[in-house]
Amino acid sequence: MVLQGITARPARVDFITDCYRIAGTVLITSSGVMGLMNDPTNSLIEIQDAQMASLLDPGQLARTFKSGSLIKSRIIACCMGRREDLGAHSLANRGYTRYSEYALYFNVGRYDVNATIEWTGRVEFAAILAEPTRDFIPAFNAVLTSLSVENMKIECPAILMNRRAFSLMALQDKIEVG
Secondary structure (H helix, E strand, O other): OOOOOOOOOEEEEEEOOEEEEEEEEEOOOOHHHHHHOOOOOOOOOEEEEEEEEEEOOOOEEEEEEEEEEEEEOOEEEEEOHHHHOOOHHHHHHOOOOOEEEEEEEEEEEEEEEEEEEEOOOOOOOHHHHOOOOOEEEEEEEEEEOOOOOOOOEEEEEEEEHHHHHHHHHEEEEOOOOO
16 A cells, blocks of 8 residues: 555554454554544555464464455454554543543454453443444453354454444453453
């Protein structure tokens, strides 16, 4: 992807779909991976230097490719190794708005996710699900486990989850790991 006149930097992201875990590099601007995933003008994500593994055999590399495109609507979650890769939006209004952290459980497709979200005021599940400006919801300190693959667990400081794939959201007293 060529971003003319815009400063872009690479970010390493693991994309989770129904069948594959695809780890690769995407070019992001100051809006980060969240801006890239929630951009309504593009339905594809360009990925470079990617490795793809089947979720049924996660230890076996299915294939590698130099560049390719992923369909955003088919992505269940985006796991990032750095919270900063989410983008400037995750830091916006930090000094002016009071955020509370909530430990939540999500069932997203064939995956369970335990994570923390930051929200102003009381958590309203309807507001999260009906938010018109973004399909991918950010969360932090996430643990994603597969319901169909034993021992598949991804721990990451930042995650974006496709809200259109949510089956269940629940408030927790604390985050349960594993």
